[in-house]
Amino acid sequence: MAPISNWVTFANPMDNPLYQFGAVYNLPYDVGYKIWQLLGGLIAWLLDVLVPGNGVSLWLVGNAVSNALALVLMIIVVFAVCFIVNLTMIWIERKVLGRLMDRRATRIGPLGYLQCLGDGLKTFLKEHIVPDKADTKGYMWAVSIIIGSSVLVAGMIPLSYRFFLADYGSGLLIIFGLFSIAPFMILVAGWSQNNKYALLGGMRAAAQMISYEVPMLVVFASVALMAGSFNINEIVGYQNDNVWFIVPQIIGFVVFMIAATAEAERIPFDLPEAEAELVEGWQTEYGGMKWGLIMLSDYFRGYVACALGAIMFLGGWTLPFVDDSFLPEIVFLLKVILLFFIMVWTRGTLCRIRTDQILNIGWKILLPLAVLNLFVVVVLKVGGLV
Amino acid sequence: MMLVEEYLPVAIYAVLAMGFAPLAWWASRFFRPEKQSEWRNTTYECGSKPIGEAQVQFKFQYYMFGIIFVVFDLVVAFLMLWTVSFSALSDMGKLWAVVFLGMLLIGVGYALKKEAALWI
Numbered sequence: 001m002a003p004i005s006n007w008v009t010f011a012n013p014m015d016n017p018l019y020q021f022g023a024v025y026n027l028p029y030d031v032g033y034k035i036w037q038l039l040g041g042l043i044a045w046l047l048d049v050l051v052p053g054n055g056v057s058l059w060l061v062g063n064a065v066s067n068a069l070a071l072v073l074m075i076i077v078v079f080a081v082c083f084i085v086n087l088t089m090i091w092i093e094r095k096v097l098g099r100l101m102d103r104r105a106t107r108i109g110p111l112g113y114l115q116c117l118g119d120g121l122k123t124f125l126k127e128h129i130v131p132d133k134a135d136t137k138g139y140m141w142a143v144s145i146i147i148g149s150s151v152l153v154a155g156m157i158p159l160s161y162r163f164f165l166a167d168y169g170s171g172l173l174i175i176f177g178l179f180s181i182a183p184f185m186i187l188v189a190g191w192s193q194n195n196k197y198a199l200l201g202g203m204r205a206a207a208q209m210i211s212y213e214v215p216m217l218v219v220f221a222s223v224a225l226m227a228g229s230f231n232i233n234e235i236v237g238y239q240n241d242n243v244w245f246i247v248p249q250i251i252g253f254v255v256f257m258i259a260a261t262a263e264a265e266r267i268p269f270d271l272p273e274a275e276a277e278l279v280e281g282w283q284t285e286y287g288g289m290k291w292g293l294i295m296l297s298d299y300f301r302g303y304v305a306c307a308l309g310a311i312m313f314l315g316g317w318t319l320p321f322v323d324d325s326f327l328p329e330i331v332f333l334l335k336v337i338l339l340f341f342i343m344v345w346t347r348g349t350l351c352r353i354r355t356d357q358i359l360n361i362g363w364k365i366l367l368p369l370a371v372l373n374l375f376v377v378v379v380l381k382v383g384g385l386v
Numbered sequence: 387m388m389l390v391e392e393y394l395p396v397a398i399y400a401v402l403a404m405g406f407a408p409l410a411w412w413a414s415r416f417f418r419p420e421k422q423s424e425w426r427n428t429t430y431e432c433g434s435k436p437i438g439e440a441q442v443q444f445k446f447q448y449y450m451f452g453i454i455f456v457v458f459d460l461v462v463a464f465l466m467l468w469t470v471s472f473s474a475l476s477d478m479g480k481l482w483a484v485v486f487l488g489m490l491l492i493g494v495g496y497a498l499k500k501e502a503a504l505w506i
Contacts, residue, residue, distance in 0.1 A: 020391060075399045124414050132427040133439070144407045152403035156396060165395045173466065195429050196440045207448050210455035217462040225469035284430050289414050293407050359451050363498060371491060378484060381472065 010034055018067040027162045027329075028081075032073030036066055075155075078165060082154045085333060086299045090116045092337065093299075093344045100348035123292025131193065131285050138192025142185045143290050149181040150297035150304075157307045158232055160317040160328035171232040172220055172308070179263065179304055182297075183209040186272060186282050193285040201281030205272035207355050208262055211362025212269075216259035218370035219252045222377040223312045236316035244320070246313040248380060252373040253313045255366050257342070260305035262358065265298065266343055268350040269358060276352075306339040307332075314339075454497050461490055 013019060013026075013033040021029065044057035059065060091106065091113050098105025106112030130136055156175055158164035168174060183205050190202015223245060227235040239245055246253045262269035273281035280286075283294055310316060314335045317328035353361070429436040468475070468483040 020394060071395060071398060075395065075402055078399065079402060124410070125417055125419075126414075127418055127420065128411065128414070129426060131429050133429050133436075144404070147407040148404035151406050152400050155399050155403060165399055166392055168392060168396070191441065193429075194440045195436075196431070199440050203446055207446070207451070210448070210451050214455065214458045214462060217459070218465070221462065221465045221469045224466065225472055228470065228473060230470060279430065279432065288418070289411055293410060355448070359448055363451060363454070363494070367494070368491075371487065374487075375484070378480070382480065 010037060013070065016063050016067055018063055020067075020071070021167070024167065025162050026074070026164065027160075028074045028077040029070055031077050032075075033066065033070040035073050036069040037061070040066070040069060075165075078155050078163075079151070081159070081163075082151070082300070082303075085336075086154070086296065086303055087113075087116050089303055089337070089340055090299050092340065093347075096341065096344045097348055100345070120292055120296070123289050126288030126292075128289065129287050131195070133194040134285060135192040135194065138188055139285070142189035142192060143286060143294065146182045146185045146189065147293045147297045149178050149185075150300040153178040153304050154300040157304060157311075159332050161233060161236075163329050167231070167233060169229070169231050171230045172224065172235070172312075173230050175304070175308070176217070176220060179301070180209070180213060182301065183263070189286075190272075190282040193282075195285050197278045197280070197284045198282050201272045201274065201278050201284070204274070204355055205265075205282060208265075208269060208272060208358055211359045212259040212262040212366065215255050215362060215366035215370040216263065218367070218374055219249075219256045219259070220312075222249060222252055222370075222374040225374070225381060226377050232311055232316070236311060236318060239315040240318040240320075244313065244315040249313065249373055249377065251369050251376070253309070255370045255373065256309060256312065257339070258361075258366060260309060261343060261346065262362075264302040264305045264343075266302060267347040268353050271352060271355060271358065274352060302340060302343065303336065306336045306343065309339045310335040450497060450500075454494055458490065458494065461487065 011033075013030050016033075020026075040060045044060040047054060047060075048057040091111075094115070095105045095112065106115035108115045108118050130139060153175055156165055156178070158167075186205040187202040190198045190200075190205065193199070223235065224230050226245060226249070227238040229235065229238075265272060271281075273283065275281070278284070283291060286294060310332060316335075317332035319331060429440070431437075465483065465487065472480065
């Protein structure tokens with residue numbers, strides 16, 4: 001134990017016997033550890049100056065407290081990164097849409113970047129209204145779970161081999177499982193608002209969910225089949241060693257991007273919202289802060305959809321022909337933004353489709369294509385080509 | 387024990403994520419206005435007085451899709467198991483899952499063909 005006066009030592013977090021991640025270096029944990037060494041060290045030093053030789057100071061900079069606080073700070077770091085990425089994506093969407101529609105986009109702040117923060121502040125100051133006829137519990141719980149699960153799943157996406165929450169073997173499965181809670185809760189929200197538009201929006205969300213979810217799962221299965229694992233690290237590593245999955249599974253990539261657009265409820269698959277025909281769809285009775293956070297969680301979901309696309313088909317945070325890619329997190333985020341740009345481009349180009357059309361697209365086009373993709377992978381795998 | 391250790395950061399993050407929205411509403415309580423008015427808490431219906439309840443029974447037309455969705459979701463759960471253990475399976479094991487999937491696809495094709503007559 002170093003003397004209290006040497007509190008800024010910046011010890012290697014991996015030397016802590018309670019280190020969570022085994023032999024793997026974890027960047028957000030390291031950042032959290034360093035922040036706690038500054039902060040907790042300062043408190044410990046001040047306490048030590050006031051009451052020399054007390055036990056609390058040593059306890060504050062000890063292994064157990066450092067590890068616990070570093071974990072909490074790590075979570076905050078991961079959330080902050082997610083949040084900033086999402087603000088950037090909202091900004092990109094508004095800028096690109098403005099360009100596509102030949103009009104001005106966001107104006108506030110440098111390059112209009114602070115507009116989203118201004119909008120967020122505005123919704124923060126709005127009244128909290130719960131309709132008399134609504135089922136208050138369902139109304140509030142549904143929207144809390146939609147926002148919570150979206151934020152959760154966005155944080156569970158690893159940005160690189162060193163920027164992750166946990167290196168779970170269930171990787172893609174658990175992410176997809178949490179990802180598809182929200183469409184179900186949209187149905188609950190639509191019912192509990194006791195509003196005709198909201199109910200129609202909720203039923204449309206159900207129709208949409210049953211049409212894209214199966215093709216998407218089949219694509220997940222073919223990716224897992226080719227990589228032999230659900231672990232995200234292994235999928236990315238396999239692609240780096242062999243070939244990006246977009247090459248053998250181009251059909252799967254197209255199916256996935258269409259299904260992911262539907263999962264994130266973006267145009268042309270935003271029929272649960274459909275502001276032109278259903279007021280605001282399932283969000284009709286959600287005003288103020290609730291609406292603002294729903295909008296934010298929409299972008300969290302868009303981020304997750306694009307990130308899954310980048311992980312499964314574009315080689316995640318690796319680049320071909322480069323040994324140790326420079327700043328893997330940035331490489332990964334650039335790929336995500338590239339996919340997101342395609343989504344925005346689609347949004348600016350296409351119009352909304354009808355409920356029966358999405359059912360037909362899902363079951364008569366996407367599902368056969370996804371199964372075809374699976375068979376291609378099976379043949380490649382049996383033939384020993386990948 | 388290993389599982390707890392592996393997923394501990396995710397568990398902490400889940401608490402933060404799930405608490406994010408309620409915390410935001412709780413915090414905005416100290417800033418937002420509170421004005422009562424006659425129409426404030428009525429159901430939104432584009433300016434007119436809402437007629438009747440919305441929580442009624444009605445016919446949704448995609449029930450056939452709903453049924454095949456439930457079946458296929460279960461199939462995909464089996465498929466997931468099959469994919470991760472693919473290289474360890476025997477040749478027959480690999481084949482049977484494909485046959486199983488093919489049979490179900492024929493069933494889906496039949497159901498969709500029949501459904502075309504049911505859609506109103």
